[in-house]
Amino acid sequence: MGTFSLDPGADQLAVRDWLHGFAADVMRPAAAEWDEREETPWPIIQEAARLGVYSPDFYAQQYFDPSGVGIPIAMEELFWGDAGIGLAIVGTTLAAVAVLANGTDEQIGTWAPQMFGTPGDVKVAAFCSSEPDAGSDVSALRTRAVYDEAKDEWVLNGTKTWATNGGIAAVHVVVATVDPRLGARGQASFVVPPGTPGLSQGQKFKKHGIRASHTAEVVLDGVRVPGHCLLGGREKLTERLARAREGARKGGGRGNAAMATFEASRPAVGAQAIGIARAAYEVALDYAKTRVQFGRPIIDNQGVAFQLADMRTRIDASRLLVWRASWMAATNQPFTSAEGSMSKLYAGETAKWVTAQAMQILGGNGFTREYPVERMHRDSAIYSIFEGTSEIQRLVIARAISGLPIR
Ligand SMILES: Cc1cc2nc3c(=O)[nH]c(=O)nc-3n(C[C@H](O)[C@H](O)[C@H](O)COP(=O)(O)OP(=O)(O)OC[C@H]3O[C@@H](n4cnc5c(N)ncnc54)[C@H](O)[C@@H]3O)c2cc1C
Numbered sequence: 549m550g551t552f553s554l555d556p557g558a559d560q561l562a563v564r565d566w567l568h569g570f571a572a573d574v575m576r577p578a579a580a581e582w583d584e585r586e587e588t589p590w591p592i593i594q595e596a597a598r599l600g601v602y603s604p605d606f607y608a609q610q611y612f613d614p615s616g617v618g619i620p621i622a623m624e625e626l627f628w629g630d631a632g633i634g635l636a637i638v639g640t641t642l643a644a645v646a647v648l649a650n651g652t653d654e655q656i657g658t659w660a661p662q663m664f665g666t667p668g669d670v671k672v673a674a675f676c677s678s679e680p681d682a683g684s685d686v687s688a689l690r691t692r693a694v695y696d697e698a699k700d701e702w703v704l705n706g707t708k709t710w711a712t713n714g715g716i717a718a719v720h721v722v723v724a725t726v727d728p729r730l731g732a733r734g735q736a737s738f739v740v741p742p743g744t745p746g747l748s749q750g751q752k753f754k755k756h757g758i759r760a761s762h763t764a765e766v767v768l769d770g771v772r773v774p775g776h777c778l779l780g781g782r783e784k785l786t787e788r789l790a791r792a793r794e795g796a797r798k799g800g801g802r803g804n805a806a807m808a809t810f811e812a813s814r815p816a817v818g819a820q821a822i823g824i825a826r827a828a829y830e831v832a833l834d835y836a837k838t839r840v841q842f843g844r845p846i847i848d849n850q851g852v853a854f855q856l857a858d859m860r861t862r863i864d865a866s867r868l869l870v871w872r873a874s875w876m877a878a879t880n881q882p883f884t885s886a887e888g889s890m891s892k893l894y895a896g897e898t899a900k901w902v903t904a905q906a907m908q909i910l911g912g913n914g915f916t917r918e919y920p921v922e923r924m925h926r927d928s929a930i931y932s933i934f935e936g937t938s939e940i941q942r943l944v945i946a947r948a949i950s951g952l953p954i955r
Contacts, residue, residue, distance in 0.1 A: 550879045552872070556617050563610070564621045570601050571629025579630035582760035583923050588716060589633050589760050590670070596637050597667040601626075604660040607641050611648070616878030620819035620870050627823025631927035632760030634820065636672075639712040639761060640664060643673035643721040649809050650737050650779040659739050663719045671718035671742075676708035676766050683710075684940050686723075687731035691768060693724035693738060695782075700775040702738055704768045707750065710934075714766040715749020718742040721779070722768065726789065733792035737779040746771035757926035807944070811888030812877035814935060818870040818895030821931040822863060825899040828906035828924040829859045835910050852909060859902045866895035886941075886948035893941035896931030903928045 556564070574595055582589040596602035610618030627634040640663050647659050665671030682688035691706025704724055708714065720740040727734035740747055750765025778785060833856055836847035846852045869891035876887055883889075903925035907914035914921050932938040946954045 550614055550616075550875070552875050553615065554871070556615065556621060560613065560615070560617060560621055563618070564625055567601065567622055567625035568628070570596070570599060571625050575626070575629030575633050579633060579760075579920065580917065580923065582630075582636075583632050584759075586754065586759040588672070588713075588762045589636050592633055593637055593672070594667070594670050597664070597670045602637055602640075602664060602670070603667075604644065604664050607638075607644065608660075611645075614878060616874035616876070617871055619816045620822075620867075620874050623816050623819035624823040624826065624867075627820040628827045629823075630760070631820065631824050631924070632758045634823070635712065635758050635761035638820075640671075640673040640717075642675040642712060643717070643719060645813060646675050646721045646723075646737055647739065647779060651739075652779075652781055655739070655776070655779060659719055662742065663717075665718065672713045672716060673719045673721070674711045674713040674715075674717035674766070675721050676711040676714060677723040678710045679707060680709050684937060686735075689723060689725050689735060691722065691724040692728075693726050693736060693778075695726075695775075696772075699772075701772045702775065702778060704738060704740070704746075704771040704773065706768050708766040708768070709750075710753070710763055711766045713762055714764040715752070716762055716764075720747060720766060722766075722771075726785065727792075730789065730792045730796060733795070734789065736785050738773055739777040739779065740768075740771060740773055741777065744771055744773060757923070757929050759926075808883065810936065810944075811873070811883040811886060814888040814892035814941075815870045815873040815877065817931070817935040818866065818873075818892040821892075821895040821899035821928065822866050822870060824924050824928050824931075825859075825863050825866070825895075825902040828903040828921050828928075829856070829863060831919065831921050831924075832856065832859070832906035832909040835913075839911075846909070855905050855909065859905055862894075862898045863902060866891070866898045869894050884948065886945040889936070889941040889944040889948075892931075892935060893938055893945070896928075896941075897938060899928035899931050900925075 574592060578592055593602055600606055610622050626637060644660055644663055647656055663673035679689055694703045696703055704722060719742060722738050722740055723735055724738060725734055726736050746769045748767050750767050752764040755763060836852050836856060837845055839846045873888045873891040903921060906921040907925050910919055910921055913919045916922060
């Protein structure tokens with residue numbers, strides 16, 4: 549087991565500084581514009597690809613960093629730059645991680661490069677799990693995958709919603725039900741290759757925050773994908789379904805494998821929230837030191853100074869939780885108290901709270917689009933909703949610490 553350390557080491561610090569430069573010089577100046585346009589910032593993604601910030605190799609390097617902090621450091625810096633553009637850049641990794649977690653080596657080798665494209669021809673990817681009637685309750689998916697043995701093809705039918713990059717992606721990863729009687733354990737993930745007929749974009753959502761990130765419905769109407777697009781392969785699925793049927797007969801619950809994957813991916817989302825919170829805190833701290841009222845900087849009032857003290861304390865506490873959980877994932881430790889969910893819960897709620905305090909410290913200016921905290925506050929709101937709402941994180945933690953099937 550690797551030792552937990554708060555010193556990321558020279559390599560990680562160099563990556564952090566490099567990403568910080570990109571966030572400050574490329575993302576920040578473009579943030580307000582793309583928030584207003586509510587469009588995918590292709591030129592920024594292209595620039596990220598040109599510089600190596602957007603490539604499968606870069607994320608693989610961070611993902612496999614043995615200390616576990618590669619991904620949290622990268623996420624925090626990019627989202628410090630801007631959350632909407634940040635998500636437009638890293639949205640592809642949601643789909644990439646699904647392939648990494650469930651795919652064979654061959655599938656990873658085939659699909660990861662196609663998800664990102666090349667610096668000269670940049671692509672994005674989408675992960676499509678949520679449906680209109682299956683959000684928090686992922687066991688309720690209605691999208692069906694039926695195997696056509698004669699053609700060795702899977703046929704997908706259903707409607708996905710809330711898909712980041714849905715419809716504009718080159719590669720879509722779709723979670724579908726193979727055996728509806730088994731709930732979440734009867735599901736499998738499929739790659740839908742670029743240009744596959746039957747897949748189309750439904751409505752694109754107009755959002756409160758992270759508006760540079762494209763979010764849309766994805767309609768699957770008789771989508772046929774080759775047998776090799778089933779992530780993990782048919783043999784593994786057959787074995788898994790047999791185990792699930794056996795478990796269901798014995799009254800067993802949901803597999804631990806899916807939970808372990810969630811626990812391992814949630815700290816990365818928590819790190820994004822920390823980036824937003826840190827950015828808003830820095831603006832508020834600067835403002836409090838320079839804004840003069842009643843003949844002195846407003847930070848001279850304990851009411852303001854203590855707010856900043858609490859903001860900084862919660863940000864640092866969030867980072868400690870995120871790094872702990874990321875280190876646990878990297879060193880394959882069991883999340884006995886749902887430490888991954890804890891980190892996402894706390895960091896997400898912290899981002900919402902810190903950005904609200906920042907707006908208050910900026911007074912009227914905080915309420916306008918002349919200052920970035922208004923946007924950061926809107927962006928932070930998603931962090932108690934996606935990748936499992938705060939309530940679902942609490943549910944998972946409550947079950948883990950009690951061992952009870954709390955509903
Ligand atoms: C901008 C954006 C991007 C997204 N990107 C993706 C993506 O790329 N891919 C993807 O598959 N999905 C994506 N999602 C979907 C996201 O994960 C879901 O919105 C989220 O899981 C919540 O599901 P829901 O919206 O259906 O809410 P619901 O599940 O309907 O929940 C509504 C409310 O009820 C509460 N609630 C539900 N069940 C319980 C319970 N048992 N106990 C207590 N409270 C409960 C929830 O916490 C919430 O407050 C995205 C969503 C958004 C908004």
